[in-house]
Amino acid sequence: MGILKSGIMGPIRNKTGPSVGRMHRSINVLTGAYRASTKPPTTSQLDAQGKFGLLSGFLTNIDDLIKVGFKQFSKGKDPVNVASAYNYDHAFLVDETGFTLNYPELMYSRGYILPAESPAMLALPGQIEFNWLPQRQSMYCQYTDMATFLVYNPAKGYSVKKALATDRYAQGYMLDLREDFVGDTVHCYMSFASKDGKLQGNSTYLGQLKCV
Structure with missing residues (x-):
């Protein structure tokens, strides 16, 4: 080139x-100029294409969170591409049907702001209640840090997310879900950022639960 x-x-x-x-x-x-290959793709090439499709489907669904969460590590590159490269090596599990996403290992944000202390979730009708414990303040842990929440529904292929929803001091938040999430199993994440949004923290996988 x-x-x-x-x-x-x-x-x-x-x-x-x-x-x-x-x-x-x-x-x-x-x-x-591009020249189309006449050779059939190899098994490894097909696997790579399948993996890329799975990961891309997840990341592009939450690109607004990633553009903020990976911005400080992008250095002029597309944050979604940076997040894809960062997650790729640990983003997949293999089962009898092929590759699936390794949801507990996926991250939409990276940084130095501390995560929530002992976060927990509770499924309520049309909502998920998030809770966490109080923490001692420090340089990277302030009562004013703002929490972001992500609930991903693999059955529907889309998510519910709320950026900078409440501060760390609140120790809880009620996230409203879509009506069509009822009965589906979802994967939940959260992260903190500084009040001014200049510093981000690592996103944390909280677990999965069934919506009611």
Whole structure:
């Protein structure tokens, strides 16, 4: 791949002979034209495609949380791509049907703000009640830290999330669910961020429960 700092006779776009020019992050880029392979994909290639599809389906569903949660580790890259690379190595389990997501290991946020102390959940009609214990204040643990909650429904393929819903001092929050979640098993997460949102914390997997 060639990067054209000044361009050849100016910016290049679209196909020119065997080359294709385009703009990528405000840079003129020249690449070879794509050639479709006539070889059938290998088992490892099919596995990789399946894994990528599973993980991408989960992450793109919560891209608004990831863009904030992985921003400080992105360094100009797309936070969703950074989150995908970070999660990929431990994101999957293998069973008799193939690959499934390893939900307890997935993270939508990373950082130094401390997680909740002994978080717990309770399924109520149309809601999930989150609770946690009080913590001693420190540089990365303030009463004013704001909590974010995520409930992912794999059966429906979408989630309910609430960013910066309440502060750490509240020690609890009631998250409203969608009506069509009733009877489904969901996976629950939460994280804290500093009040000004500049610092994030590691997201924590709280477990799964059945919605009522």
